[in-house]
Every structure is written in C-alpha cells, then in structure tokens.
Amino acid sequence: MLRPDELGVLRVSGWADWGWLIHGFSTRSTGDFLDWPSDDEICKRFGAAAAGTAMLKQVHSGRCVRADRAWSATRPEADAVCTNRPRVLVGVRTADCLPILLVDPSRRAVAAVHAGWRGAAARVLPSAVESMASEYSCRPGDIEAAIGPGIGPCCFEVGEEVAGQFSEEFVSRDGPKPHVDLAGILGAQLRQSGVDRCAIAGHCTSCDLDRYFSHRAEHGDTGRMLALVGLREGRTC
Ligand SMILES: [Zn+2]
Incomplete structure (x- = not known):
C-alpha cells in the first residue's frame, strides 16, 4: 500500500516504520524535478535531512550502476542505481514510465529503477536485483519492492x-490498438x-493529471516526478 503524506510524497506502508530508511515517490504537489533542484531542495521536498544524491542520465537501458558516493553533475547513462552507503540518496525521474524502489532491510542496501517499455524489454529491473545480489550479497527473497505511479x-x-x-498475458486487444500492462510485466x-x-x-x-505529471497526456510538455531511496546515517533501528 502506498499513501501520500502532507508533503504529497507517496510512502510505502511498513517502510515508513524503518527509521534507517529514506524513501518516497513524489507527486505533482511535491513539485517538478525536471530542472534538477539542488540536493538540499530535493531533501527538503522529501522531508529528509541533508544528504547527497546519485541520479542518472536515463536512456531506457537495462544498465544498473553502483553509487559509492554522491554525485551531482556528471550523471552516468543508466536506468537503475544501487547503493549501501548512508546519506547517498539514489533516485529516478519519471512521467508515465514506472519508478521502482528496491530495499533489502537485512543487508541495508537499496536501488531505484526507471522502466518504460524499453526498460522492461531490456530487463532493467532483474538487472537491478542481480546487481544488489552481486554487489551487496542481497538475497532476492529478502528484497522488498515498490512500484510507483506510471501509465496504466x-x-x-x-x-x-x-x-x-x-x-500476451500483459497485452489487451479489446480496442483497435493493443494496450500493455507495464506494472504487470514488472511485477x-x-x-x-x-x-x-x-x-x-x-x-x-x-x-x-491533478496528482501526476504525464508525458503522454500532456503531449511531452510536462514536469517530472522523482522516486527516491537511501539510508540515513547512524541509525540502527
Ligand atoms: Zn489511464
């Protein structure tokens, strides 16, 4: 279950109880992230203490990168980013594509993933799970996922x-053109x-459109939402 808080950030029930975790999916009322707000502004909008960010130049690929430190300006070309470093917030921007957050509460590792149809076809989400397993020894059975708002x-x-x-399980052919269930494919x-x-x-x-930015419904002239996840420093419970 995902519920909006007073900042307009969708939080995952259960995850909100983990004091060591920062997470959320922004909505329209949280503000537009298209023009890359500063790290301080991003933290403020998510109600998080000051931290660095490690984001991506999203290219609809299957590539996942590891963030060992925050970076701001030089964003690598990839569509998933994982970390286990405190105060390094990883995130992806979307407006119709689906944002996915992954959290391993046992290994204290996290990832943010951007998947439209190209990313789903390139299997960016399995790639992020595999990266968490290889980089941080996460067991997939310990990982919890949340799929945020995207085109239905x-x-x-x-x-x-x-x-x-x-x-074909995820394709509906009731109308003149096929419709695809991206969240179903990712699940x-x-x-x-x-x-x-x-x-x-x-x-x-x-x-x-009252709650979200949509690239398709607004014909490309729209903002971006941010899905963000990271570990706080020095919190053990
Ligand atoms: Zn719809």
Missing part, C-alpha cells in the same frame, strides 16, 4: 512492434527474480 493499461496504447515484445519480472514482496501504487499517471 487503460492509457498505454501501443503499436504491434511494442506489444510483440511482451507476453512478473520481480517474481521471476525471486522478489515476492511488492507494493504497487496502481495509479495511472495519464488518467490523473
């Missing part, structure tokens, strides 16, 4: 060249990777 099957109308990339990829615990926002960004 109601609005994600695609051509056959896109629909054909995915199992299945998580289960195949051994991650059984997953909270899903289930909100369609394209249907709900």
